[in-house]
Each structure stands twice: as C-alpha cells, then as structure tokens.
Amino acid sequence: MSNSQTLLVTGGAGFIGGNFVRLLLATEPDVRIVNLDALTYAGNLASIRDCLEQRHHTFVRGDIANAELVRHLLQGHKITGIINFAAESHVDRSITGPKVFIDTNVGGTLNLLWNARECGVKRFLQVSTDEVYGSLGDSGYFREDTPISPNSPYSASKASADHLVQAFHHTYGLDTVITRCSNNYGAWQFPEKMIPLMIRNAMADKPLPVYGDGLNVRDWLHVLDHCRAIWTAFSKGRAGQVYNVGGNSEKTNLDVVHTILRGLGKPDSLISFVKDRPGHDRRYAIDAGKIRRELGWEPQMKFESGIRDTIAWYQANRAWMDEVTSGDYQKYYDQMYGKRGQA
Numbered sequence: 001m002s003n004s005q006t007l008l009v010t011g012g013a014g015f016i017g018g019n020f021v022r023l024l025l026a027t028e029p030d031v032r033i034v035n036l037d038a039l040t041y042a043g044n045l046a047s048i049r050d051c052l053e054q055r056h057h058t059f060v061r062g063d064i065a066n067a068e069l070v071r072h073l074l075q076g077h078k079i080t081g082i083i084n085f086a087a088e089s090h091v092d093r094s095i096t097g098p099k100v101f102i103d104t105n106v107g108g109t110l111n112l113l114w115n116a117r118e119c120g121v122k123r124f125l126q127v128s129t130d131e132v133y134g135s136l137g138d139s140g141y142f143r144e145d146t147p148i149s150p151n152s153p154y155s156a157s158k159a160s161a162d163h164l165v166q167a168f169h170h171t172y173g174l175d176t177v178i179t180r181c182s183n184n185y186g187a188w189q190f191p192e193k194m195i196p197l198m199i200r201n202a203m204a205d206k207p208l209p210v211y212g213d214g215l216n217v218r219d220w221l222h223v224l225d226h227c228r229a230i231w232t233a234f235s236k237g238r239a240g241q242v243y244n245v246g247g248n249s250e251k252t253n254l255d256v257v258h259t260i261l262r263g264l265g266k267p268d269s270l271i272s273f274v275k276d277r278p279g280h281d282r283r284y285a286i287d288a289g290k291i292r293r294e295l296g297w298e299p300q301m302k303f304e305s306g307i308r309d310t311i312a313w314y315q316a317n318r319a320w321m322d323e324v325t326s327g328d329y330q331k332y333y334d335q336m337y338g339k340r341g342q343a
C-alpha cells in the first residue's frame, strides 16, 4: 500500500493507541491521522498532549458506536484505512460490568465495519488479543489456527469482534487484517493493569496485590514492539489474515513483581497474596512465527531492559500518574481490592 493515506485511528488516547499515534507521527510523514476516542476513564489527553498540535493529527472526542459521527468522519476526511484500538480493555472490570464491553467492543466494531464498507475504506485492521484463544496448560503456544475459546467477558467480546471482522471479509469482501497480541507493558499504561499498578503501589510502599498463587504466566511484549507489528501488518499483511504478535517472554506474575521490587529497591514483604480473579486464565504464550516469516517483524526490546525503562518512566512521570488517577480511580481501587482481602 502507498504511504500517502489518511487513517482513522480509534482509541488513540489510550495506552497502545497513544503510543501508536506518537510513533506514526514521528516515522510516517505522509500519513494523516484522525484520532477518534471517547475519553473514557482509560483515555487521557494528558497521554498525547505532545501530539495534539501536530499538523497531521486531528483529535475527535466521540464513540465508535456512533454511526452518524463515524460516517461523517470517514466521508469528511476521505479516510483510506481504519485501525481499531478502541475498546474496554480490562478483564477485572469486564467481570463486574460486562455490558459496556459488548456495547463498545462488539457494537462499536460492527459500526466501524459497516461504515467502512459503505464508505469504501481500503483496509480495516482490528487490534485483538491472544486472550480470544483461552488458556494454555504448561506447554504449547497459541497459533493463528488455535480454536477461539474465550473465558472472560472481555475476551468473549474481543472474540465476537474478531468473528465480525472475518465475516465482513468473507461476506462483503472488505479488506481486513487482525492482529492478536500478548500482554503489553511500557509508558502511558493506565495503572489498573498489573505492571503499572504494581509499580505505583511499590513507589508508595503500599501492598502489591498478587492474585491467587502468582504463578499465572503472561507473555510480555513492549508496547512499541506491538505498535511496529500493527503498522507492519497494516502496511504489508495479506487481506483476510490473522497475525499473532508476541514477545517470546513468558513470566509468572510473581517473577514480574519481584523484578519491579528489585528495580525500585523495595522489599519482598510488600507482596500481598489476595483472592484470585474468577476464571483466571493460567497461561498465555504466543507463536509469532507467521508474522516473522511472512512480514519480517520481530520484537526489538528485551523484557529485562524494557521493564527497567518502564520503571524509570513511571518514576519520572508521577505528575501523569497523579493526573490519570485523580478521578474515580481511588473508588475503583477500593471496590476492586477491598473485596479481595488477603488470601
């Protein structure tokens, strides 16, 4: 595809979307971005303040499920491609309140797909997750042909969206690509997710709430590696295909927590085992061979240096952390973790 294009990037004030917008503005001078984000609790203009004044970036506050708005943006800006990051993204919140996950992740994606087709958008990339495959035992890897078997309301909503994306390709011939990535870490991640939550608590000498036995395994990937993979898949991927994206960096949650404590010079006594997440997936691990072989993408960041940089970033950006946690965050934290108690 030619590089001269105008993209609708949704969810570009969130963690991965914001990193993606910044990366593209810095590296792709021919790409214009219309950034559509509802600014939920997870979306913050403070995370993309440096992007707001840039010539090739237009920010629009709005809902991806709003048909009129989406059509107006696609036509008005002559959008050539859509990259859909917008989502409710936190498993724990999906357990206590699943409806908004269906509204945004399923209904919002359907609205984008429908209007993409109506308005002749050339390519639609859906940013998905390895969680659609369910959970692994001690061995094996998720491949693109692993059956979809989601376990949480979050992953069920993302799986539904993936099915709709595939259906639009098969039924209407829409040019679609799906990327399914493992857990991300890095700068600007909202501190409800494990890594920034643990860093924030450790910095304040507060308990680090580890669910269950702490031996659940996640395959960690630096957010900038994920952003590069998405751009590679969007630019070079084959229509109708799924590409798994992973860091080849499996860690237990306890390993990660120990690394954070060591990095901050804090004692292990801050670790507090709390009641497990209901339906907690045991292990995720990605086989990213297809995107490596077909498109030449590989992770560039090692977890050990990536997590060091990430800890340093949170230490240097306390003002951002205070800003994004100043609203309902404390109420959320007290409700979510008050219930769990000590294990």
Ligand code: NAD
Pocket (backbone or CB within 6 Å): 010, 011, 012, 013, 014, 015, 016, 017, 036, 037, 038, 039, 040, 041, 042, 043, 044, 062, 063, 064, 065, 084, 085, 086, 087, 088, 089, 090, 104, 108, 127, 128, 129, 130, 158, 180, 181, 182, 183, 184, 185, 190
């Ligand atoms: P995030 O929660 O940090 O950001 C989501 C963004 O979407 C926020 O800016 C929010 O305001 C916006 N949003 C929510 N509902 C919206 C709506 N109805 N209309 C418009 N905007 C809306 O999430 P993230 O971690 O950046 O994840 C981005 C995408 O990547 C999601 O689709 C997620 O499923 C996927 N993903 C995340 C990870 C991860 O580890 N974080 C891994 C794999 C895939």
Ligand code: TYD
Pocket (backbone or CB within 6 Å): 090, 091, 092, 183, 192, 193, 194, 195, 197, 209, 210, 211, 216, 217, 218, 253, 277
């Ligand atoms: P999370 O960051 O919520 O990502 P996901 O559930 O999408 O993988 O959680 C990562 C892992 O960390 C997961 O196994 C749950 C665990 N976890 C804790 O042990 N304590 C916490 O406070 C949180 C938020 C997560």
